[in-house]
Amino acid sequence: MITKEQVLNALSHVMDPDLHRDLVSLNMIKDINIDDEEVSFSIELTTPSCPLKNKIEADARRAILTMTEAKEVNINITSKVSQSKTLDLSGNCFKHVIAIGSGKGGVGKSTVSLNIALALVKDGAKVGLLDADIYGPNIPRMLGLDRLPDTPEGKKIKPAEAFGLKVVSIGFLVQAGQPLIWRGPMLHSAIQQFITDFDWGDLDYLVVDLPPGTGDVQLSLAQSLPISGAVIVTTPQQVAVDDAFRAANMFEKLETPLFGIIENMSFLEMPDGSHQYIFGEKGGERLATLVGARFLGSIPLDPGIGVGGDIGSPVVLQEPLSPAAEALISIARNIAAEASKEAFKKNQAG
Numbered sequence: 210m211i212t213k214e215q216v217l218n219a220l221s222h223v224m225d226p227d228l229h230r231d232l233v234s235l236n237m238i239k240d241i242n243i244d245d246e247e248v249s250f251s252i253e254l255t256t257p258s259c260p261l262k263n264k265i266e267a268d269a270r271r272a273i274l275t276m277t278e279a280k281e282v283n284i285n286i287t288s289k290v291s292q293s294k295t296l297d298l299s300g301n302c303f304k305h306v307i308a309i310g311s312g313k314g315g316v317g318k319s320t321v322s323l324n325i326a327l328a329l330v331k332d333g334a335k336v337g338l339l340d341a342d343i344y345g346p347n348i349p350r351m352l353g354l355d356r357l358p359d360t361p362e363g364k365k366i367k368p369a370e371a372f373g374l375k376v377v378s379i380g381f382l383v384q385a386g387q388p389l390i391w392r393g394p395m396l397h398s399a400i401q402q403f404i405t406d407f408d409w410g411d412l413d414y415l416v417v418d419l420p421p422g423t424g425d426v427q428l429s430l431a432q433s434l435p436i437s438g439a440v441i442v443t444t445p446q447q448v449a450v451d452d453a454f455r456a457a458n459m460f461e462k463l464e465t466p467l468f469g470i471i472e473n474m475s476f477l478e479m480p481d482g483s484h485q486y487i488f489g490e491k492g493g494e495r496l497a498t499l500v501g502a503r504f505l506g507s508i509p510l511d512p513g514i515g516v517g518g519d520i521g522s523p524v525v526l527q528e529p530l531s532p533a534a535e536a537l538i539s540i541a542r543n544i545a546a547e548a549s550k551e552a553f554k555k556n557q558a559g
């Protein structure tokens with residue numbers, strides 16, 4: 210007869226490769242059921258976007274088959290997004306606030322923010338997207354949204370919603386085509402209100418599309434948000450990398466953890482399958498090495514991204530099997546893994 214202790218002992222040899230601890234001491238094993246030679250249990254991961262889901266499941270199965278008498282193993286993968294302790298704000302709960310920044314505009318920061326948010330939704334997470342780019346709040350157009358839904362009198366303001374994603378944009382508050390001029394203190398309080406006055410509810414991830422650059426505005430904005438980690442988008446050219454380097458330094462000054470670097474518009478895939486490096490090669494990876502952050506992945510040039518962005522049909526939903534969408538989905542999972550690691554580190558530190 211197989212015992213629960215034997216099952217737990219076997220699983221205590223299986224490591225979470227990101228957290229470097231075993232599944233049992235991480236308290237991830239739930240609902241063990243033993244029926245003769247058939248062992249069933251759940252593994253509760255720290256994010257539904259875990260990039261190592263398949264490896265963890267295979268390792269667990271192998272451990273049970275080799276270390277107990279079990280002939281059959283049923284594993285149910287669930288998730289509960291782990292949280293560091295500090296992010297309950299006026300009735301909203303944000304488990305992770307992820308800021309997406311860039312050194313300059315036009316590198317694809319908004320495209321990446323939106324598609325990453327949607328990739329996390331597709332994996333089953335509760336996600337919000339805050340478009341805080343005061344210079345170019347483009348997210349509403351990318352989703353085909355033009356205003357907030359009506360909110361009943363006396364209630365918190367409801368975010369807009371598209372494809373299961375909650376969205377608030379500074380663009381909802383200004384007339385289309387009007388120039389956006391914000392004074393520092395006004396901006397600071399506007400952004401804080403985006404967090405406190407809206408009914409976001411409980412979110413696993415709030416993705417924030419920051420304005421490009423590293424000036425006072427960006428600094429003040431980043432300070433007014435409870436950011437758990439930042440991600441920087443760059444294109445491969447040296448000039449873009451130089452500016453992205455300044456953005457990385459800005460987050461370092463703010464003591465915001467840098468979850469990593471994304472390289473966008475990395476190459477064009479030719480009809481014969483070869484890659485044409487139009488803007489140069491590996492700028493993103495060089496930057497990641499330089500600032501000691503993780504390289505989260507590169508996204509190819511894809512004409513469908515530009516078209517989709519203009520007509521409200523994001524690539525991860527429209528063309529989920531395209532190389533660009535696959536890159537974005539993998540990057541989203543890498544970010545989720547970094548957020549889990551950061552929460553784990555913070556919680557360990559008490």
Ligand SMILES: Nc1ncnc2c1ncn2[C@@H]1O[C@H](COP(=O)(O)OP(=O)(O)O)[C@@H](O)[C@H]1O
Nearest residue numbers: 314315316317318319320509510511514515518
């Ligand atoms: N990988 C890509 N392939 C093709 N076009 C892209 C890609 N990434 C972004 N774009 C396009 O480039 C333009 C700028 O992207 P955007 O996300 O608005 O940049 P940013 O927010 O950094 O200013 C948009 O028209 C967008 O559709």
Ligand SMILES: [Mg+2]
Nearest residue numbers: 319342345347
């Ligand atoms: Mg933008």
